[in-house]
Amino acid sequence: MARAVTTQHKTIATAAAWIVALLIFFPILYTIITSFKSEQEAIQGFALIPSGTMESYAEVQAQSGYFKFFLNSVILSVGSTLLAILIAVPAAWSMAFSPTKRTKDILMWMLSTKMMPAVAVLFPIYLIFRDSGLLDSRIGLTVMLMLINLPIVVWMLYTYFREIPGEILEAARMDGASLWNEIIYVLTPMAVPGIASTMLLNIILAWNEAFWTIRLTTTNAAPLTAFISSFSSPQGLFWAKLSAASTLAIAPILIMGWFSQKQLVRGLTFGAVK
Amino acid sequence: MATQQTRSLARFMMAPSVVLLFIWMIVPLVFTIYFSLLQYNPLNPIRDGFVWFANYKLFYSNPAFFAAILNTLTIVVSVLVITVVGGILLAMLLDQPIWGQGIVRILVISPFFVMPPVAALVWKNMIMHPQYGVFADIARFFGAEPIDWFGQHPLTAIILIVAWQWLPFATLILLTSLQSLDGEQKEAAEMDGAGFLSRFIYLTLPHMSRAITVVILIQTIFLLSVYAEILVTTNGGPGYASTNLPFLVYQKALLEFKIGQASAGGVIAVILANIVAFFAMRAVGKNLDK
Numbered sequence: 001m002a003r004a005v006t007t008q009h010k011t012i013a014t015a016a017a018w019i020v021a022l023l024i025f026f027p028i029l030y031t032i033i034t035s036f037k038s039e040q041e042a043i044q045g046f047a048l049i050p051s052g053t054m055e056s057y058a059e060v061q062a063q064s065g066y067f068k069f070f071l072n073s074v075i076l077s078v079g080s081t082l083l084a085i086l087i088a089v090p091a092a093w094s095m096a097f098s099p100t101k102r103t104k105d106i107l108m109w110m111l112s113t114k115m116m117p118a119v120a121v122l123f124p125i126y127l128i129f130r131d132s133g134l135l136d137s138r139i140g141l142t143v144m145l146m147l148i149n150l151p152i153v154v155w156m157l158y159t160y161f162r163e164i165p166g167e168i169l170e171a172a173r174m175d176g177a178s179l180w181n182e183i184i185y186v187l188t189p190m191a192v193p194g195i196a197s198t199m200l201l202n203i204i205l206a207w208n209e210a211f212w213t214i215r216l217t218t219t220n221a222a223p224l225t226a227f228i229s230s231f232s233s234p235q236g237l238f239w240a241k242l243s244a245a246s247t248l249a250i251a252p253i254l255i256m257g258w259f260s261q262k263q264l265v266r267g268l269t270f271g272a273v274k
Numbered sequence: 275m276a277t278q279q280t281r282s283l284a285r286f287m288m289a290p291s292v293v294l295l296f297i298w299m300i301v302p303l304v305f306t307i308y309f310s311l312l313q314y315n316p317l318n319p320i321r322d323g324f325v326w327f328a329n330y331k332l333f334y335s336n337p338a339f340f341a342a343i344l345n346t347l348t349i350v351v352s353v354l355v356i357t358v359v360g361g362i363l364l365a366m367l368l369d370q371p372i373w374g375q376g377i378v379r380i381l382v383i384s385p386f387f388v389m390p391p392v393a394a395l396v397w398k399n400m401i402m403h404p405q406y407g408v409f410a411d412i413a414r415f416f417g418a419e420p421i422d423w424f425g426q427h428p429l430t431a432i433i434l435i436v437a438w439q440w441l442p443f444a445t446l447i448l449l450t451s452l453q454s455l456d457g458e459q460k461e462a463a464e465m466d467g468a469g470f471l472s473r474f475i476y477l478t479l480p481h482m483s484r485a486i487t488v489v490i491l492i493q494t495i496f497l498l499s500v501y502a503e504i505l506v507t508t509n510g511g512p513g514y515a516s517t518n519l520p521f522l523v524y525q526k527a528l529l530e531f532k533i534g535q536a537s538a539g540g541v542i543a544v545i546l547a548n549i550v551a552f553f554a555m556r557a558v559g560k561n562l563d564k
Contacts, residue, residue, distance in 0.1 A: 014373045028396075043406045045406075046408060087291055091292070094284035113295050119499060119523045119543060122536075123533055208389040208390065210389055211502065214505070228392050242400075246395065246396055249389060253389070264383075
């Protein structure tokens with residue numbers, strides 16, 4: 001009796017789920033809708049059908065040079081991710097394949113650096129950046145974002161690498177594969193999916209990082225987080241333009257995020273929930 | 275058997291990560307602790323000098339510090355309650371057989387990918403604005419007076435925004451955990467005549483307990499340092515009504531240039547985070563043993 005799912009049950013559950021989902025998604029949806037309105041329409045009260053004008057998008061680009069910030073976001077998030085992967089792969093690799101008694105402690109300690117509130121070290125970092133001329137530079141911020149996410153990258157890679165069976169390596173060795181062949185033909189194909197997932201999640205985290213990217217930049221290296229924050233001033237009350245800018249800022253990462261749900265769960269829970 | 279050679283190779287491979295993270299952890303922290311014992315004002319250096327713990331004593335005498343700690347904890351606890359309870363309910367709803375589950379999941383998870391400044395601005399202007407916001411439209415529709423969220427209930431407004439950002443995360447993780455619950459166990463419980471409530475309490479909840487722990491710990495880390503949401507919406511005000519510890523440290527350091535006080539606030543933030551971290555490490559560590 002109970003187990004056979006009745007159509008009625010499914011209909012009710014579907015309706016409830018869709019209503020809740022649309023409510024949660026509503027602020028994003030309404031932002032996208034408003035971005036296709038004119039400024040006049042945008043403040044005329046609640047309306048779900050925009051006139052479809054693109055003028056806000058054109059204005060955002062013309063006035064504040066959206067594209068420059070977008071490019072900075074891409075450079076910073078991809079750059080810091082590649083750098084972190086480069087540094088983390090050997091570490092995660094050695095921890096996964098030749099663990100010692102201290103491996104676990106080292107992993108724990110790495111994670112603990114993530115617990116330090118950024119704000120606590122704001123001023124020293126600010127000073128160091130200022131005195132070494134790194135303020136508002138892409139290089140400085142790339143290194144910064146790399147350091148922030150390095151523990152997560154090591155952890156994620158570690159949990160992925162740990163699942164590669166060590167016997168395969170032995171088998172390859174038995175068959176007379178050289179170390180180089182072993183790396184190219186056996187290890188790399190097995191490691192690539194894990195590395196790709198790690199990169200995906202890390203790019204998302206770096207893209208949305210909104211403390212250092214705002215505090216350590218002014219114009220040159222400012223990514224979209226800083227760009228959007230500049231809209232918070234009172235004179236920036238242009239709903240349609242704000243919506244267009246917001247849509248542009250979140251669209252790329254939103255789409256990437258949709259594809260990375262599984263990795264997200266795994267990565268952010270350090271493999272505790274799969 | 276690990277030979278001497280492979281062991282030193284392993285050490286060599288780990289060195290860059292370990293050294294970098296060590297420097298990143300220790301250098302700024304030492305600076306912060308040192309600064310916290312100073313009176314240090316780059317704009318007004320006349321009275322600069324070593325003051326021992328005077329900056330920490332301000333935590334007792336200055337109401338701003340006390341308010342900031344209280345606000346920090348209020349944000350953390352409120353958002354945790356909303357997202358965990360809401361997340362469990364939502365996860366159970368999405369675990370039902372429904373049409374279009376893939377799309378529903380995408381819609382629900384989306385706010386997590388919205389960068390904090392955008393989330394804050396969208397809520398501030400499009401949703402909660404007392405004149406043009408959707409909430410105001412709804413209030414007027416029912417003939418009520420629109421609420422001035424950021425003027426009257428600034429902390430509540432910020433909690434709502436932050437909860438909206440983190441509810442998807444909690445839901446997604448709890449749903450993942452729920453889906454790994456053995457269907458046979460559920461059926462067996464049903465056969466034995468266990469009602470919905472007792473199945474929830476004795477089967478579902480214990481199964482989700484680890485996921486719930488992980489959600490609480492990870493969110494706490496991030497919630498302790500909510501910053502951009504406050505910067506774009508209320509700027510900490512009115513007064514100190516929505517200033518949390520990170521925001522206060524930012525104000526003291528980069529707006530008022532009271533580096534000593536700011537650093538003391540930073541050290542308190544580190545201590546607060548470490549208390550949390552202690553429990554977080556134990557939970558995550560336990561999982562690693564398995």
